[in-house]
Amino acid sequence: MKNSVGFQFLVIVFVCIQNLYAQNNFININNHLDKIMLHAQVLKDAVLTEMNKQGIQPGPGAPPPGNVAYASFVDEVAERLRLLEDSISGLSGIMNRCPNQPSAPSPPTNVIAESATADNVSSIVVRWDAPKPVPDNLQYKVYFAAVDESGYQPQGEVVFRICDATQTSASITDLSPRSHYQVRVGTVAGVVTESSSVPQVIETPDIIPSAPQNLRIEGTTPNTVTLRWDIPEISGVVSSYVLYYREDNGGPQMTETVDPPTLFYTVNDLSEGSRYQFDVAARSNNGEGPRSIPVEVKTIDFNPPHPLDLNCTSLNKTSVLLTWQKPLVLPGDGIIRGFNINYTDERYRDFFLFKTPTAEFTEAVISSLEPATVYYFQASSRTRKTFGGGGAVVMCQTKADAPSKPRNVQIELSRLDPPQLTIKWIPPYHTYGPLTNYTLHWGVKNGALRKEKIEPYRLRWDSDYLDDATVHEFKLFAVNAEGFGEPAIVQFTTPKRETIVPPNVTVDRVKGPNNTTMLRVKWDPPNQPVEGYRILYRKFEWVYTGRWKLKELNDPNALSTEIVVDEPNYSHIVVVRGTAKRQNPNFPMMGQMNQQMMGGGRMSQGNQQMSGSVMMNPQGGNGMMSPMMGSGMNPMANNMNQMGNMPSGMNPMNGGMSNPMNGGMSNPMNGGMGNPMNNQHGMGGGMNPMRGDMGGGMGGSISSQGGPMGGGMQMGGSNPFGGQMNMQMQGNQQPPQG
Numbered sequence: 001m002k003n004s005v006g007f008q009f010l011v012i013v014f015v016c017i018q019n020l021y022a023q024n025n026f027i028n029i030n031n032h033l034d035k036i037m038l039h040a041q042v043l044k045d046a047v048l049t050e051m052n053k054q055g056i057q058p059g060p061g062a063p064p065p066g067n068v069a070y071a072s073f074v075d076e077v078a079e080r081l082r083l084l085e086d087s088i089s090g091l092s093g094i095m096n097r098c099p100n101q102p103s104a105p106s107p108p109t110n111v112i113a114e115s116a117t118a119d120n121v122s123s124i125v126v127r128w129d130a131p132k133p134v135p136d137n138l139q140y141k142v143y144f145a146a147v148d149e150s151g152y153q154p155q156g157e158v159v160f161r162i163c164d165a166t167q168t169s170a171s172i173t174d175l176s177p178r179s180h181y182q183v184r185v186g187t188v189a190g191v192v193t194e195s196s197s198v199p200q201v202i203e204t205p206d207i208i209p210s211a212p213q214n215l216r217i218e219g220t221t222p223n224t225v226t227l228r229w230d231i232p233e234i235s236g237v238v239s240s241y242v243l244y245y246r247e248d249n250g251g252p253q254m255t256e257t258v259d260p261p262t263l264f265y266t267v268n269d270l271s272e273g274s275r276y277q278f279d280v281a282a283r284s285n286n287g288e289g290p291r292s293i294p295v296e297v298k299t300i301d302f303n304p305p306h307p308l309d310l311n312c313t314s315l316n317k318t319s320v321l322l323t324w325q326k327p328l329v330l331p332g333d334g335i336i337r338g339f340n341i342n343y344t345d346e347r348y349r350d351f352f353l354f355k356t357p358t359a360e361f362t363e364a365v366i367s368s369l370e371p372a373t374v375y376y377f378q379a380s381s382r383t384r385k386t387f388g389g390g391g392a393v394v395m396c397q398t399k400a401d402a403p404s405k406p407r408n409v410q411i412e413l414s415r416l417d418p419p420q421l422t423i424k425w426i427p428p429y430h431t432y433g434p435l436t437n438y439t440l441h442w443g444v445k446n447g448a449l450r451k452e453k454i455e456p457y458r459l460r461w462d463s464d465y466l467d468d469a470t471v472h473e474f475k476l477f478a479v480n481a482e483g484f485g486e487p488a489i490v491q492f493t494t495p496k497r498e499t500i501v502p503p504n505v506t507v508d509r510v511k512g513p514n515n516t517t518m519l520r521v522k523w524d525p526p527n528q529p530v531e532g533y534r535i536l537y538r539k540f541e542w543v544y545t546g547r548w549k550l551k552e553l554n555d556p557n558a559l560s561t562e563i564v565v566d567e568p569n570y571s572h573i574v575v576v577r578g579t580a581k582r583q584n585p586n587f588p589m590m591g592q593m594n595q596q597m598m599g600g601g602r603m604s605q606g607n608q609q610m611s612g613s614v615m616m617n618p619q620g621g622n623g624m625m626s627p628m629m630g631s632g633m634n635p636m637a638n639n640m641n642q643m644g645n646m647p648s649g650m651n652p653m654n655g656g657m658s659n660p661m662n663g664g665m666s667n668p669m670n671g672g673m674g675n676p677m678n679n680q681h682g683m684g685g686g687m688n689p690m691r692g693d694m695g696g697g698m699g700g701s702i703s704s705q706g707g708p709m710g711g712g713m714q715m716g717g718s719n720p721f722g723g724q725m726n727m728q729m730q731g732n733q734q735p736p737q738g
Helices: 004-018 023-053 074-093
Strands: 109-118 121-129 138-147 156-163 169-175 180-188 194-197 201-202 211-222 226-230 240-247 256-257 264-267 275-284 287-291 295-298 306-316 320-325 338-345 351-356 365-366 375-381 394-397 407-415 420-426 436-445 450-454 460-462 471-480 488-493 506-512 517-521 532-539 548-553 560-565 572-579 724-728
Touching: 004 375, 023 074, 023 375, 109 180, 109 201, 121 180, 156 169, 169 180, 169 407, 211 295, 226 275, 256 264, 256 436, 306 375, 306 394, 320 375, 338 365, 420 488, 436 460, 450 532, 506 560, 517 572, 532 560, 548 560
Parallel strands: none
Antiparallel strands: 109 121, 121 169, 138 156, 138 180, 180 194, 180 201, 211 226, 226 264, 240 256, 240 275, 275 287, 275 295, 306 320, 320 365, 338 351, 338 375, 375 394, 407 420, 420 460, 436 450, 436 471, 471 488, 506 517, 517 560, 532 548, 532 572, 572 724
16 A cells, blocks of 8 residues: 555655744654654554455565554544544644645534433434535534543544534434533544534433332321332432422422432421321432322321410500410420410400410510400410310409590480579490599580589489570590590580569578578569569579579569578578469470580570579668669679678679779779779689579679678679579688689
């Protein structure tokens, strides 16, 4: 076999070396040439040996073949040609090309190698893009070789030549699973010029394991199940196991990963007394295999013990604090997930449940309770499926609060002449303990208020005789040990009445039988017919707290009467009025108001103002003032003659005053009155002592003679009776201080 190709190449090489290289490059070039000559000689010997085997005589002058051993002549030739090409390519890489030598084509781009394993056999698919531009006579060569995990290549590469330049993929088959291979793709144009892609190392996947065998239950507790299994029949290298389980009642699928891949596992945090189904699958780096045959098991039942030492402390009117100790639970007994607090009030009307989020809590604040109410509490432990029995019941009472307002307040005009009201109600919805009383604040709207206490068992109140044609306001409070609750407020407008005022009313203080004190009241006939007379009287107080008393005379010809007084040391106010002839003198008019609190209803009958004349006569004097007609508040028209020591301040008569008797002083104002006589004192401020109820005027005239007060006094305004009024002043009375 001629080696003219090799010699021609050598000539080209030496020419290039002579033109391009310096002396120090010749050593590397010479080494590559030695390899080329060696591979060429071995290839020549193999050819001669094969010719000798086949009985083919070499040409004359051919040297005898060397000692070459090979299994396959074709494989040996291909291998020697590959080695020659590699050596020539390496020599080309370290030498500059001659100016007229063609350059190697560009290497392929976007080389991608992918591996797969199926049926215990692996393969690698390599894809790439052709170089640009595509040279003439382009061919591809795919190289691969087995390497270890560090990249060491113990054997030479295997090469596949692809002569079709349009084919840009290749499959390498019959590889071993879970093995490493180095792959690269080269481009060739001509005899010796070649470029190659960067080598890639790729691992072939492992086989997918079969299902684990003999899955079985090793043990159970209320909240755990321990399982064991055997390795799959076909396993490769198992990277992990996956346990699948779900509750038998159709609960969600749950998983546990066993990594590292042991052959047993304990599943925790299960529900006590519940049935579960388990199966297991093996995984490799190629994916997950089929699941095993499932098994079923039921966890052990668990009845949790109740909390210990439950205690209750009242925090405020609507909240209590509960504390307890955790019950003793041994490992493996079960898991307590939280605590339940059941509670109700003393009337067992409603039942409530409070749950702690977890079992770490040992206290709870129960809120939104009723004030002053006894509650019963019981604590129990709960698991995921059930709860245990409760412990001892604890009683606790919230702190008290003031009661709510009285309900269904009704107001009616129980008497027309003189006006009198009746108020009825029912107890508050919430009393928060026993009531101590009801308290009524009442009076003329926007005026001074009187305060009266009512026994807690009474649900009715009758008023004093009231001013007519006046808006009255009533505030009813329920009271317990905590204080006043919210009031129920109602209003009422009394009707205006027709008045008959007898003239010349006088009052004398006289001694009666058995050393009693009486007031002898006299008057002249009025100028119109009457059916009788009504005499209204009460003791005089600077701050009025008592009530009017009424004496009725059915004799139209009566011109006097005597009144026994219980407190002879007090001065008294007396009002006389004639009773007009009519069919029903008491006019049984009833009205109800069901509104509560602000905006209560009103009721009025007519719009008639009451007025009359009033005489005051202390110590049995005979002084008399002419009767005067009043109409509501009378700031200017009425006169007042006053002697004695009267405290300075606001005018208690709510009217203008003059003192014509003892050198006087006129006061046209609705305010205080000064008196230059008798130590220069004036009338005291505060509540009008002449009022019938809570502050209306007296309407009429009042006279006073003698006694410790000294001098005479007359005053104007309205009064609840509307007739003439006489105020008897007696005793060493002093006005209240403060």
